[in-house]
Amino acid sequence: MLNVFIRTVIVYILLVTAMRIGGKRQIGELQLSELVTALLLSEIAAMPIGHDAIPLAFAVIPVLTVICIELITSFAVTKSKFLKNIFDGNPSFVIRKGKLDISELTKLHMSVTELMSEARLQGISNLADINYAILEQNGQLSVFEKAEKNDSERGIAHAVIVDGCINEHGLNALKITDAALKKRLHEKKTELSSVFLYTVNDAGEEYWVFRPKETKK
Amino acid sequence: MRTFIIAVIVLLVIIGGITGYYFYCDKTVKTLQDLSFSETVTTGDGVESIYAYWKDHRFGLHLGVDTSTINDVEKQLLSLRAAINSGSDENTAEAIELLRYELSELRKANSLSLENIF
Numbered sequence: 001m002l003n004v005f006i007r008t009v010i011v012y013i014l015l016v017t018a019m020r021i022g023g024k025r026q027i028g029e030l031q032l033s034e035l036v037t038a039l040l041l042s043e044i045a046a047m048p049i050g051h052d053a054i055p056l057a058f059a060v061i062p063v064l065t066v067i068c069i070e071l072i073t074s075f076a077v078t079k080s081k082f083l084k085n086i087f088d089g090n091p092s093f094v095i096r097k098g099k100l101d102i103s104e105l106t107k108l109h110m111s112v113t114e115l116m117s118e119a120r121l122q123g124i125s126n127l128a129d130i131n132y133a134i135l136e137q138n139g140q141l142s143v144f145e146k147a148e149k150n151d152s153e154r155g156i157a158h159a160v161i162v163d164g165c166i167n168e169h170g171l172n173a174l175k176i177t178d179a180a181l182k183k184r185l186h187e188k189k190t191e192l193s194s195v196f197l198y199t200v201n202d203a204g205e206e207y208w209v210f211r212p213k214e215t216k217k
Numbered sequence: 218m219r220t221f222i223i224a225v226i227v228l229l230v231i232i233g234g235i236t237g238y239y240f241y242c243d244k245t246v247k248t249l250q251d252l253s254f255s256e257t258v259t260t261g262d263g264v265e266s267i268y269a270y271w272k273d274h275r276f277g278l279h280l281g282v283d284t285s286t287i288n289d290v291e292k293q294l295l296s297l298r299a300a301i302n303s304g305s306d307e308n309t310a311e312a313i314e315l316l317r318y319e320l321s322e323l324r325k326a327n328s329l330s331l332e333n334i335f
Contacts, residue, residue: 002239005235055279061231
């Protein structure tokens with residue numbers, strides 16, 4: 001039974017580490033340690049139910065241990081900045097002062113189309129209207145719009161170029177031809193590979209994000 | 218704060234409880250092993266005393282050891298008893314060896330070791 005206790009602690013630490021490495025977006029609405037606890041408890045509790053050769057203590061002890069560790073961790077995280085950084089991490093600024101942070105997106109394993117989708121779910125049709133977009137520790141995206149955004153009917157933004165590649169779906173939605181796109185790139189004195197994101201909304205307003213020069217594809 | 222203190226106390230009780238249980242199991246199995254190596258184990262009285270000790274401590278062992286291991290030890294004890302009652306020296310010797318093996322497996326299963334953890 002001592003082995004079961006030690007295994008429980010090891011598996012708990014392992015799951016917390018794995019979820020932390022996996023990133024905030026796996027977590028959903030729970031705190032990291034809460035998610036690990038929820039995952040563990042259901043698996044542990046089911047063990048002696050399905051296998052009557054397993055003593056009930058093999059579920060009771062680990063369940064109580066996990067809950068105690070969760071309570072101790074939750075308390076310790078509120079008291080220690082170091083532990084808070086380890087367990088919860090920090091919010092990630094994906095858009096800061098209206099500027100999209102490409103390196104942050106890469107770190108979060110998040111594509112720009114997912115970011116646009118999250119923004120639309122919050123009622124924002126255009127990334128250009130966002131002042132700050134913050135991915136919180138629990139995986140939710142907080143969005144703050146620019147104060148000076150134009151409230152006229154502009155429809156939604158369509159992604160035309162994403163990460164250096166042409167998005168055919170966006171081109172078709174805007175009825176833009178390949179030739180017209182190439183011409184626009186020429187006017188901007190840039191090439192396809194230099195563009196991280198290019199969107200156009202229904203009113204024709206453009207939003208450009210270029211790659212930093214050293215990370216050109 | 219109160220919840221935190223309660224959680225720490227419960228965790229300490231769990232650690233204390235399972236450490237105590239670990240030593241209880243180890244002592245019980247060691248006693249069984251000593252009895253299995255005693256000179257009287259091949260006699261009717263000897264096997265009855267080891268079996269009586271086993272029956273008294275079986276439930277306690279069952280709390281922390283899986284049923285199949287407990288059943289294996291019980292089976293070997295009953296085999297030994299049957300072999301002694303039948304008067305066959307060969308069967309008795311084999312049954313004693315198997316019983317000692319099962320008890321060493323039981324002790325290993327309960328031991329704190331890297332092999333058991335991983």
